[in-house]
Amino acid sequence: MAEKGISNAVIKRLPRYQRYLSELKNAGVERISSGDLSRLMNVTASQIRQDLNHFGGFGQQGYGYNVEYLFNEISRILGVDRDHNMIIIGAGHFGHALANYERFEQKGFVTKALFDIDPDRIGQTVRGIPILDMKDLRSFLMENSIEIAALTIPKTDAQAIVDILVECGIKGIWNFAHLDLKLPDDVVVESVHLSESLMELSYRISEIEKQKSEEDQ
Amino acid sequence: MAEKGISNAVIKRLPRYQRYLSELKNAGVERISSGDLSRLMNVTASQIRQDLNHFGGFGQQGYGYNVEYLFNEISRILGVDRDHNMIIIGAGHFGHALANYERFEQKGFVTKALFDIDPDRIGQTVRGIPILDMKDLRSFLMENSIEIAALTIPKTDAQAIVDILVECGIKGIWNFAHLDLKLPDDVVVESVHLSESLMELSYRISEIEKQKSEEDQ
Numbered sequence: 455m456a457e458k459g460i461s462n463a464v465i466k467r468l469p470r471y472q473r474y475l476s477e478l479k480n481a482g483v484e485r486i487s488s489g490d491l492s493r494l495m496n497v498t499a500s501q502i503r504q505d506l507n508h509f510g511g512f513g514q515q516g517y518g519y520n521v522e523y524l525f526n527e528i529s530r531i532l533g534v535d536r537d538h539n540m541i542i543i544g545a546g547h548f549g550h551a552l553a554n555y556e557r558f559e560q561k562g563f564v565t566k567a568l569f570d571i572d573p574d575r576i577g578q579t580v581r582g583i584p585i586l587d588m589k590d591l592r593s594f595l596m597e598n599s600i601e602i603a604a605l606t607i608p609k610t611d612a613q614a615i616v617d618i619l620v621e622c623g624i625k626g627i628w629n630f631a632h633l634d635l636k637l638p639d640d641v642v643v644e645s646v647h648l649s650e651s652l653m654e655l656s657y658r659i660s661e662i663e664k665q666k667s668e669e670d671q
Numbered sequence: 672m673a674e675k676g677i678s679n680a681v682i683k684r685l686p687r688y689q690r691y692l693s694e695l696k697n698a699g700v701e702r703i704s705s706g707d708l709s710r711l712m713n714v715t716a717s718q719i720r721q722d723l724n725h726f727g728g729f730g731q732q733g734y735g736y737n738v739e740y741l742f743n744e745i746s747r748i749l750g751v752d753r754d755h756n757m758i759i760i761g762a763g764h765f766g767h768a769l770a771n772y773e774r775f776e777q778k779g780f781v782t783k784a785l786f787d788i789d790p791d792r793i794g795q796t797v798r799g800i801p802i803l804d805m806k807d808l809r810s811f812l813m814e815n816s817i818e819i820a821a822l823t824i825p826k827t828d829a830q831a832i833v834d835i836l837v838e839c840g841i842k843g844i845w846n847f848a849h850l851d852l853k854l855p856d857d858v859v860v861e862s863v864h865l866s867e868s869l870m871e872l873s874y875r876i877s878e879i880e881k882q883k884s885e886e887d888q
Contacts, residue, residue: 465874469867473849496851532870533877547771551764552865557849561866563873601876602869626876628869632690632774634713640879644872646863648769649778650686652819652845653749655861656780657682659818659843660750662857 460508467505468528470495475525487518537562539599540628543615544606545570545578545585548630552604553580566598591615595622604628677725684722685745687712692742704735754779756816757845760832761823762787762795762802765847769821770797783815808832812839821845 474495478486488506492499506519529535540558542549545568552558553565568585570576576587586594594600595618603619605612605627612631619627620641629635629645637643691712695703705723709716723736746752757775759766762785769775770782785802787793795802803811811817812835820836822829822844829848836844837858846852846862854860 466871468874469864469870472870473864473867531874531877533873534870538873538876547764547768551768554764555865557866558869561869563866563869602872625879626872628872640883642872642875642879644868644875646865646868647686647690648772648863649774649780650690651861651863652775652778652780653686653689653751654683655819655843655845655859656750656755657685657748658859658861659755660748662842662859666857 464505464508468532471505472525472528472532472534475521475528478521479525483521485518486521491519534562537564538601540565540602540604541594541600542568542604542606543588543591543619544568545572545575545580546606548606549604550580552606553583556581563602566600567594569594588615592618592622595619595624601625602628604630606630609633681722681725685749688722689742689745689749689751692738692745695738696742700738702735703738708736751779754781755818757782757819757821758811758817759785759821759823760805760808760836761785762789762792762797763823765823766821767797769823770800773798780819783817784811786811805832809835809839812836812841817841819843819845821847823847826850 474491486494488499488502492502495502506524526535540563542552542565545553549568549570553568558565565583568580568583569588569591570585571588575585578585601624603624603626605615607615609631612629612633613636616627616635616637620638624641627635627637627641627643629643630648632647632649634645635643691708703711705716705719709719712719723741743752757780759769759782762770766785766787770785775782782800784800785797786805786808787802788805792802793804818841820841820843822832824832826848829846829850830853833844833852833854837855841858844852844854844858844860846860847865849864849866851862852860
């Protein structure tokens with residue numbers, strides 16, 4: 455267990471390593487050098503060595519990394535070596551899109567139900583997953599072991615639902631609502647603020663434009 | 672213009688400032704102290720002062736920030752003081768969800784069309800926005816001024832489409848496909864890797880569990 459005190463920056467890079475290692479593993483690659491992994495992932499070999507040395511003992515000079523071992527270790531560190539049951543709050547287009555991603559299930563994130571307040575949606579299924587009545591959220595959570603809730607509802611309704619989720623022992627919230635949730639310290643939240651990500655894109659487009667117009671002068 | 676040399680960390684925080692300032696502005700608030708903004712946003716007042724001082728001249732000791740001025744300046748820096756035309760590649764659930772977000776339009780990101788290869792989808796509209804044939808992508812881009820393309824298609828098809836987008840002068844790609852795109856330096860990409868974000872969530876859930884079990888021992 456050499457993973458104490460790993461910086462957030464390294465942690466944030468682990469899913470990307472996991473993704474590439476998963477592809478290498480599926481392609482039947484057994485070993486890979488930091489140089490080859492570097493070219494594949496378009497980061498420096500020294501960055502890779504630094505990152506992976508945090509976990510100790512993976513690499514061997516002149517011999518490369520054992521792909522499956524590294525994949526398994528990173529998966530374990532990320533907590534994706536076991537399944538996580540998930541529910542999706544909101545069965546609109548976005549909720550449907552999340553429920554339709556088989557990829558999440560392959561990574562061990564298994565959606566057990568969607569919840570909605572719209573009578574036309576309640577009772578339908580998405581890829582075999584039932585859309586349930588939001589009224590039944592509390593009893594469903596009491597009867598099923600659910601770790602993660604994805605929130606795809608308008609911000610006006612979000613905090614009230616979150617309070618129920620927390621009361622019922624949810625461990626993590628995957629938040630697509632446009633607000634910062636109030637949560638106890640032992641419930642983690644990962645927010646995906648799509649319009650903020652669009653604004654970052656727009657900032658970087660503006661920067662490039664500015665550079666170009668300065669070069670033209 | 673004091674915005675040269677601003678760190679990425681600050682830039683990444685700007686959309687959140689913009690979001691809160693937009694809400695304050697809409698609520699009719701004219702001025703706010705760094706202390707009040709700090710409590711609202713749940714970051715330290717000193718962080719706020721440090722961040723906003725990068726842009727110079729916004730705050731005034733004992734008088735607070737002018738909300739509208741600060742909102743306008745940050746919007747300008749983010750490039751959202753003007754409209755950006757956008758297209759969405761892929762009219763599945765996820766493409767539909769993006770096209771349905773009126774919020775993006777309010778921020779100046781105006782979706783002009785979706786593109787798909789499915790004959791059942793082509794010819795339909797989403798909130799009045801047409802779903803066009805992927806075959807017509809090139810000619811559409813030649814005839815319309817489009818800055819941003821959102822990619823919501825499987826990774827196997829993504830790079831070929833990206834090559835067309837780049838050829839036709841797209842400036843930014845909002846990438847939801849699970850691969851790292853190959854792009855020239857003057858085309859920016861903002862990737863939203865949903866399964867990586869789920870893995871970060873799962874990592875942090877594991878960390879909390881570990882802490883709890885250590886405390887129990």
